[in-house]
Amino acid sequence: MESQIAERSAQLPQLAEPRNPGMELDLDWVAAVQANTSAIERRCATLPGRRSVKKDHQAAWLLKAISLIDLTTLSGDDTEGRVRRLCAKARQPVSSGLLRTLGMEGLTTGAVCVYHDMIPTAVNALEGTGIPVAAVSTGFPAGLSPFRLRLAEIEESVKDGAEEIDIVITRRHVLQGNWQELYDEMKAFRQACGEAHVKAILATGELGSLRNVARASLVCMMAGADFIKTSTGKESVNATLPVSLVMIRAIRDYYERTGYRVGYKPAGGISKAKDALVYLALMKDELGGRWLQPDLFRFGASSLLGDIERQLEHHVTGAYSAGYRHAMG
Ligand SMILES: O=C[C@H](O)COP(=O)(O)O
Numbered sequence: 579m580e581s582q583i584a585e586r587s588a589q590l591p592q593l594a595e596p597r598n599p600g601m602e603l604d605l606d607w608v609a610a611v612q613a614n615t616s617a618i619e620r621r622c623a624t625l626p627g628r629r630s631v632k633k634d635h636q637a638a639w640l641l642k643a644i645s646l647i648d649l650t651t652l653s654g655d656d657t658e659g660r661v662r663r664l665c666a667k668a669r670q671p672v673s674s675g676l677l678r679t680l681g682m683e684g685l686t687t688g689a690v691c692v693y694h695d696m697i698p699t700a701v702n703a704l705e706g707t708g709i710p711v712a713a714v715s716t717g718f719p720a721g722l723s724p725f726r727l728r729l730a731e732i733e734e735s736v737k738d739g740a741e742e743i744d745i746v747i748t749r750r751h752v753l754q755g756n757w758q759e760l761y762d763e764m765k766a767f768r769q770a771c772g773e774a775h776v777k778a779i780l781a782t783g784e785l786g787s788l789r790n791v792a793r794a795s796l797v798c799m800m801a802g803a804d805f806i807k808t809s810t811g812k813e814s815v816n817a818t819l820p821v822s823l824v825m826i827r828a829i830r831d832y833y834e835r836t837g838y839r840v841g842y843k844p845a846g847g848i849s850k851a852k853d854a855l856v857y858l859a860l861m862k863d864e865l866g867g868r869w870l871q872p873d874l875f876r877f878g879a880s881s882l883l884g885d886i887e888r889q890l891e892h893h894v895t896g897a898y899s900a901g902y903r904h905a906m907g
Pocket residue numbers: 650652691809810811812845846847848878879880881882
């Protein structure tokens with residue numbers, strides 16, 4: 579069982595994907611973008627029941643999901659102790675016994691995601707592991723602080739060791755159709771990131787329509803986003819399947835037009851292993867297996883790992899452990 583599961587969930591060797599350099603803002607393309615809400619909702623309604631993976635296949639997919647998690651803590655009461663515990667969990671996401679049984683020793687999460695203040699603690703705790711630290715930035719979650727401060731925040735986070743920066747866009751630019759302003763803002767954020775990869779958080783729950791989500795996705799990719807991400811986790815509606823389908827299809831259109839692969843990060847409210855499996859199936863259906871590697875897909879999640887660990891434990895022992903045993907992550 580072990581070697582088969584490990585084989586199925588194995589990560590490909592580090593792939594050298596060229597970074598999306600962006601392109602000129604193409605307003606005709608943006609204007610032409612449509613999103614057929616009822617068709618999208620119909621397609622999404624069929625997704626959860628459509629692909630059910632069982633037993634060893636399910637365990638393999640859950641292990642894959644772990645490798646794709648940006649293990650996150652974004653609370654006002656975060657402490658160094660909590661961040662160190664989170665990093666310990668990122669280094670060893672499930673118990674060593676389980677990992678040994680499943681033949682997956684050495685498995686880690688994709689990254690750890692924290693506020694700026696916690697970067698040094700996380701960098702320290704992850705030293706030597708190769709697990710990157712992602713920092714939310716630009717006045718997260720509302721993104722309404724003065725523009726020069728938002729740029730300075732990115733620069734400070736990169737200086738402190740964040741290798742990935744999750745920026746928030748100005749929702750007003752989308753709601754008012756100011757595509758040039760959105761493009762310029764995103765481009766400046768990307769520039770301030772330098773070598774650090776930039777994830778553009780659209781806060782889709784605040785964009786008013788799926789068409790706006792599609793257009794904002796496209797503009798951020800044109801401006802050089804490495805990833806597009808649904809939500810901060812602080813909006814009243816966060817990651818959903820319809821929003822994901824729209825963003826994933828925008829990624830596909832951008833790839834077909836430019837040849838550059840942009841990553842996708844659904845975030846906020848994804849806390850169940852079965853939901854994670856639906857997202858992975860959707861990615862595979864719409865974009866193919868290449869998009870199931872950590873350089874092109876992440877879950878932004880604070881509590882998903884705990885449920886995945888419970889499901890894996892059940893797979894191995896036949897019994898569910900109490901949720902509180904997996905409290906962190
Ligand atoms: O970017 C990550 C999100 O803030 C995590 O949201 P969550 O706490 O609902 O999992």
